[in-house]
Structures are given as C-alpha cells and as structure tokens.
Amino acid sequence: MSAGTTAAISMVGIGKRFPGVHALKNVSIEIKPGEVVGLIGENGAGKSTLLKVLNGIYQPDAGGVFVDGAPVRITSPRDAFDKGIAMVFQEQLILPNLTVAENIFLGRDRRIPSLRADLEIAHECGSRSRIAQGSSQRASRQALR
Ligand SMILES: Nc1ncnc2c1ncn2[C@@H]1O[C@H](COP(=O)(O)OP(=O)(O)OP(=O)(O)O)[C@@H](O)[C@H]1O
Numbered sequence: 001m002s003a004g005t006t007a008a009i010s011m012v013g014i015g016k017r018f019p020g021v022h023a024l025k026n027v028s029i030e031i032k033p034g035e036v037v038g039l040i041g042e043n044g045a046g047k048s049t050l051l052k053v054l055n056g057i058y059q060p061d062a063g064g065v066f067v068d069g070a071p072v073r074i075t076s077p078r079d080a081f082d083k084g085i086a087m088v089f090q091e092q093l094i095l096p097n098l099t100v101a102e103n104i105f106l107g108r109d110r111r112i113p114s115l116r117a118d119l120e121i122a123h124e125c126g127s128r129s130r131i132a133q134g135s136s137q138r139a140s141r142q143a144l145r
C-alpha cells in the first residue's frame with residue numbers, strides 16, 4: 001500500500017469521557033483499504049469505546065472520523081453500516097432460535113438482492129450452521145419475502 005493512499009477510515013484526536021473515566025484521550029488511527037489492523041491494549045484501555053464511536057453507538061467528545069477522506073458524523077450502527085462500517089461485538093448476544101446465518105444477517109435489509117443471495121447460500125449449507133433447533137428454513141424463507 002503506497003504511503004499516499006487515502007485511508008478507508010481514519011479517526012483523529014478522538015476523546016470520550018464517561019462519568020469519572022476519561023476513556024479515550026486524543027486517539028488517532030488510520031486504516032488503509034485492504035489493511036487488517038489489530039488494536040491491542042489492556043482491559044479498560046478503551047478499545048471497545050473507540051470502536052463504538054466508529055460504529056455510531058457513542059458520539060466522541062473530541063476529534064473527528066473520516067471515511068475515504070471525507071469527514072463524517074456517524075449517528076447510529078445503521079448509519080455506520082450505510083457508510084460501509086460494521087462491528088462484531090465482544091459480548092456476543094445471539095438469538096438461539098435463529099441460524100448462524102440469520103444471526104449474522106439480522107437487521108440487514110433482506111430486500112437487497114446480494115444479501116438475499118448470501119442468506120440463501122447459507123441456508124443451503126444445511127443444518128450444520130444451526131445454533132439451536134426450532135428455526136425452520138421455511139420460516140426464514142418466509143421472512144425473506
Ligand atoms: N458505558 C460506559 N459507562 C461508563 N464507563 C464506561 C462505559 N464504557 C466503558 N467505560 C469505561 O471506559 C474505559 C474503557 O473501556 P473499554 O470497554 O472501551 O475498554 P476495552 O479496552 O474494550 O477493555 P476490555 O479489554 O476489557 O474489553 C473503562 O474504564 C471502562 O470502565
């Protein structure tokens with residue numbers, strides 16, 4: 001990746017306070033297209049808080065977020081998703097009556113043909129991906145309509 005490539009995501013000077021805790025102090029990070037970046041820190045260092053800012057769960061008290069070089073205000077996880085940002089949460093909450101595929105695609109617009117196709121393919125992988133009994137392919141296919 002050349003040094004001049006515009007970052008897909010950059011967060012600049014991010015600050016976030018909670019009552020009694022200054023969780024993020026002037027944090028900056030840049031992720032170029034195609035890069036995989038690891039964020040490492042001790043418990044309570046602020047990793048999740050930074051990603052929640054990026055995912056629109058928290059608004060930063062300071063700093064800015066840029067997507068493809070353009071300043072953005074990310075107002076919600078849905079807004080983040082619309083900007084090409086998705087988060088897999090540390091504390092996994094799953095719906096055990098749904099399949100793995102259904103959990104992954106939860107909340108995404110099933111009218112979008114590419115997502116529909118992905119979900120259909122996932123169904124064809126069969127019951128191996130099922131988290132728990134109780135969900136039928138018929139039920140989820142109905143949900144696709
Ligand atoms: N909603 C909140 N309200 C108050 N304090 C919070 C909140 N979320 C996080 N904190 C505090 O902010 C700091 C950073 O927490 P955060 O969860 O971002 O750390 P982390 O690096 O993800 O830690 P871990 O490795 O344990 O997941 C901690 O002191 C935490 O207690």
Ligand SMILES: [Mg+2]
Pocket residue numbers: 047048049090
């Ligand atoms: Mg965390």
